[in-house]
Amino acid sequence: MAKYFDVHPENPQRRTISSVADSIRADELVAYPTDSCYALGCRLGSRDGITRIRQIRNLDDRHHFTLVCQNFAQLGQFVHIDNDVFRAIKAATPGSYTFILPATKEVPRQLLHPKKKTVGVRIPDHAVVQALLAELGEPLLSSTLLLPDEDEPLTQGWEIKERLDHVVDVVVDSGDCGTEPTTVIDFSGGATEIVRHGAGDTSRFE
Known part of the structure; x- marks a missing residue:
């Protein structure tokens, strides 16, 4: 049964x-809210966490996992960024x-795209x-x-607790969060590619 934490959205306890x-x-798997929608998260080096996320979402090894970073300095430890890309990302974050x-060598191998070596x-x-x-x-x-075969991500903590009670260890609920996944921008191939249109405005990258 998952532990359930009710957290203040602006002044978290x-x-x-x-x-x-x-x-x-402690290597537990957490469901937590973000500015786009809920996410599954675990410790950076957790092989068990990666396996469980793949099972819950029915993902193959080509799926890009995400390192959720606190700030730009932390992000820069895990990816290679040239000057032009640096400016574009800096302007769009957080x-x-x-x-x-x-990816840099700091990224665990099992997180990398098998062919591109990206994250x-x-x-x-x-x-x-x-x-x-x-x-x-x-990073997280x-x-x-x-979830597999669903078009919309889960956005309510109580519903996640009900539906995933026996497959996640922790549910963090801070009320309403975003309802749309992030916009995904691929800078790894030289040209800028918008992989997914989501919550972030794409006009600055088009």
Whole structure:
């Protein structure tokens, strides 16, 4: 049965955030809200977490996992960014975007796209996630909470608790969050490619 944490959306309780962070460090799988929609998250190096996310979402090995980072300095440890891309991403963060970029050696091998050696990164504009990332001191390995054969991601904490009670370990509920997945921008091939139109405005990248 999943632990359920009710967190204030603007002033998250420090003790609660600390408890969630401890659960993640203990290799537990968490469902948490972001500025786009709910996501599944685990510790960066968690093989079990990756396996469980793949099972819940029915993903193959070509799926791009996302490293959810607290800030640009942290993001820069895990991906290679040239100057033009740096400026474009800097102007769009924090926000509802995921950027696909060549990964550095800091990224666990099992997270990489098998052919491209790329990974997704993002910096969310959400007080609860920012507080959690600050407490963790490292990125959160994540994937949108979109279940197989469903068109819309889950957006309500209580519903996630009901439906995923025995497949996740923690549910964080901070009320309404975004209802649309992030916009995904691929910078890994030289030219800018909009892979998915989502919550983030794509006009700056077109």
